[in-house]
Amino acid sequence: MNFDIIRCGRAVLHVTDLDRSRAFYEALGFIETESDEENLFLRGLEEHNHHSLWLKKRSEPVTEVISYKVRTDADLDELESFYKKQGQDVKWMEVGSQKALGRSLRVMDVASMPVEYYAEMETVERLLQRYDLYKGAKVQRIDHFNCMVSNVEQAHNYYIDELGFACSEYTAGEEEKIWAAWLHRKPSVHDVAFMNGPGPRLHHVGFWLKDPMSLIDGCDVLASMGYGPNIERGPGRHGLSNAFFLYLRDPDGHRIELYNGDYLTSDPDFKPIRWDLNDPMRQTFWGHEAPDSWFEEASEVLDVHSGKKQSLEEPLLKKRKPNFVI
């Protein structure tokens, strides 16, 4: 490869009521970098970039795009060449067309997810040591995207072979087909995960917390403000990834994961860890079942070219959930 994808960078989500969203995300501990009547830019406490979550006011909640940061501006040209060689259309977003961002390249990825690459985002004050501003779950930074797609194995192979990702862990389903895969560029468990289901859809955006107590604090603060019903699943420990997790639904139903407990995946000789789909400790190390909504609901996504919602395809593997929760 002639390009270098650094990490997952930001998500652009459509929401229907910015004030309602702002109240929720501020309760969670996000920092508002700036906003206007149509846009709300949020970041975590350790982020030195302008935002990792861009909420746009629109009539319908949907995922516009998920964005990766690349090393240099030249990497964008390399990515354009790469995608064109593959016979895929690309869409350039010029400087100035998006707040705080340099030019970017948008494409539909192999799993029909709307994906964007950018090299430059405006730098703002990092608030890591402004502990007086810590609130809620004290969200630190974006960690990963999780996508529900119809052909996980195809996405897995493409991201590894063509885009230079590495696999940290995966779930084997029917006939050893890959049912879910965790892939990374930065040396954490993942920048993006793919799981089997009707897709393309964005299952959740994961944000990293500094420690497990921040997650417990987050639950207490959210509940005390009336957001108890927004807690969908957890707290618990994933067997896969070892993460201490909490899943939330924002006021428009977009799913956010609070996440702590990762490990370092820097080594080229690290062997991907295989989990069986029906291993009861895979989903939840402590043995808890996930609610059906977690397996069934996800945010639909736009086509970067048409601007319209992508239609869903049935998943290649029939099992949509592990046995033990069916």
Added chain:
Amino acid sequence: MNFDIIRCGRAVLHVTDLDRSRAFYEALGFIETESDEENLFLRGLEEHNHHSLWLKKRSEPVTEVISYKVRTDADLDELESFYKKQGQDVKWMEVGSQKALGRSLRVMDVASMPVEYYAEMETVERLLQRYDLYKGAKVQRIDHFNCMVSNVEQAHNYYIDELGFACSEYTAGEEEKIWAAWLHRKPSVHDVAFMNGPGPRLHHVGFWLKDPMSLIDGCDVLASMGYGPNIERGPGRHGLSNAFFLYLRDPDGHRIELYNGDYLTSDPDFKPIRWDLNDPMRQTFWGHEAPDSWFEEASEVLDVHSGKKQSLEEPLLKKRKPNFVI
């Protein structure tokens, strides 16, 4: 009253396999004070008394008795007089008949629970600062009993008016009848709670942890040792009592609560806090539902006189569970 009940003191449970029980409770972080082929005496890390949990090997799991510590030996005579005046039989357990215990008085309480009073228990080394022995959830001390009984309001009134307990919090069910009550002698939320259901049964014994992270650590350690299926409910926050909780089923099905997050109830002018049965934040502040087993299953209890299992009575209030989990 002429007697002074200090606090809940110990539970005596019958189990069917001592080795299996030992493995479970040691994983949880209990300290074994001593044992033989028929008995296992366990205590928490800060306890200076011989045991707070006595497991007896028998053919069937059942609760033999729950025991309260009183201030002086003379209080036992006063309690005998009190119960006799009420027309109730008492049963003396003489010194030497129970390991490490002075003489004790056993009675069937107003709710037909087998209850025992004792003033003296042998002192052993307190291990509070032996952090090198801390394991699992690092269980510190016994905190409370929770009893499922058919007439909660009667038990509530009796324990307050006749035995000198105070109510910290309660749940109002149909027509403002008391559906559950938390009663204390030591100034914590409770030494004993009563909840509406087919009874008399022991719902659980609660043990106090030093902090929330010990509970998370406990989950991880238990799961890594194969005890994931023993985690019945939690971790979560009770609205009622504010406790950060975890419910476990021991290998015989006895329920143990790990508990942290109480508050001080020392003040005579503290007003009992009322919760509506169907308030979704009562059971779980974060809004999680409890599994049906938590509402339906509990340990049956022996009659202190006949030594036989008590038969169950249907509860006075029809609702056995809050609406939102039905």
Added chain:
Amino acid sequence: MNFDIIRCGRAVLHVTDLDRSRAFYEALGFIETESDEENLFLRGLEEHNHHSLWLKKRSEPVTEVISYKVRTDADLDELESFYKKQGQDVKWMEVGSQKALGRSLRVMDVASMPVEYYAEMETVERLLQRYDLYKGAKVQRIDHFNCMVSNVEQAHNYYIDELGFACSEYTAGEEEKIWAAWLHRKPSVHDVAFMNGPGPRLHHVGFWLKDPMSLIDGCDVLASMGYGPNIERGPGRHGLSNAFFLYLRDPDGHRIELYNGDYLTSDPDFKPIRWDLNDPMRQTFWGHEAPDSWFEEASEVLDVHSGKKQSLEEPLLKKRKPNFVI
């Protein structure tokens, strides 16, 4: 005894700048119940009483009085009789003379500390489950007073024999004389401690935190707001009491302890734990030295009758500090 002291209740401290004090105590996580130009009433998150800390604006920082809550109003009359029999003057503070308080009785105690008893304080909203208001170290409630006095053994004996306190732990100094003692009414390690030094002075007021992470959070928040220089000692673990502690100096130099890690002292057969003054694990379980200021500085106290500052007496025991920090 014919009276029942429930617990330490509140401290009344003089400060020189209410705004400066407010900023500091709010950063720590206290809740302001009310204030005017001369008074600031603060409480912890779980307190249902009007205040546990009353700051009065005066020209000089000093401790006006430390107050204990008794069971009933009649206990105050019993205390008056008791003190009069001992030949001591008492001072009644009538209802209305102190904000939110019933009538109270003030006396100079055996160690010449200004002490007050009250039965009634106005009830306000308890904010235990208003996690959205939690800040800084999330101070929960008042826990204890620590007094530096010239004759610790005398105070120890008097509080136990005459006032009904129990000793949880003590430090033996020269010739087995008591160098410091921890005494309680509520079943925690202490409501009041006495330590050897030029006195009478108030060494610190201790406030209880819900867990160790709240103390770490408190350090981070205070430091981020410029209060780093107010952190005098810790965080650390006391060998004596097992407390995880932090000592702070407020803007007027009054010392506040943040405190977590206590144990239950309910049992009449609990034997006081003896520590040698020079045991390096007594002061700090992890072996850290305390700064000299911690041994030498404390808040001077007023005479409840004259309203003037008490003069200091040299301590009976010569050693003012453990050897290992000299």
Added chain:
Amino acid sequence: MNFDIIRCGRAVLHVTDLDRSRAFYEALGFIETESDEENLFLRGLEEHNHHSLWLKKRSEPVTEVISYKVRTDADLDELESFYKKQGQDVKWMEVGSQKALGRSLRVMDVASMPVEYYAEMETVERLLQRYDLYKGAKVQRIDHFNCMVSNVEQAHNYYIDELGFACSEYTAGEEEKIWAAWLHRKPSVHDVAFMNGPGPRLHHVGFWLKDPMSLIDGCDVLASMGYGPNIERGPGRHGLSNAFFLYLRDPDGHRIELYNGDYLTSDPDFKPIRWDLNDPMRQTFWGHEAPDSWFEEASEVLDVHSGKKQSLEEPLLKKRKPNFVI
């Protein structure tokens, strides 16, 4: 550069009594991979490689070498070419000459520190989810080396320009000369730091913990086992790096840092953070002073060619400590 250094990998330290060392490091929570009469190989709970700390029994405590993992075996040849071009000798350690390691290349670095590169180390069971084996501070993995050297600026420039490291934070001393620098290959704050002082010496090896409570637990466990005197500094928060830290001296005086609280440094546009040497929040965010020993003592190092101890050079910058601790 034609080589790719992945991360700091292991340290090889000489100790005088393996049993004494084993007891200490096991108390800390390290896992022993294997050992014989002369060697002890230790790793953290998440490490899938054979060891990150190799203790060799020798007559005198000293640092033999600090080792970095590179991407491929071919990178070792590239590094040989690089160092030879610079006119430096290299020393090959052939396969089989070191337990569990492929061939490695040893050199004296620009600061005269003994440095080693390797691509392959034997894989062993990763114990991340064996929570039943967690002990003490539950050490997870090696994080960084800290070296005291006479010319920090030279080392800083060389590691960045020639070896491809990036600087996350640095301390400016006299005339804006670099007094200390934190440099990384993996996207954490550092794989290696250099600080001004008589050198070359190894100041400490840093190990990463999963959360702040593990550090507190570590203090308690170490103290309860008699290792209180081995706690040299902390717990505290570094302003620089934001780490929650604890410094320990092992039985031979080698310094170990327990470390949590890092942030992600993946972005090429991340600007190194500058701290003034005398900023009181640099060393310790909460304002604590470090003991003199921390600034003065460090492990001497061997010459990889002669096998003899390197002599010390005086540091280029005169100030060996910040003003506020002098």
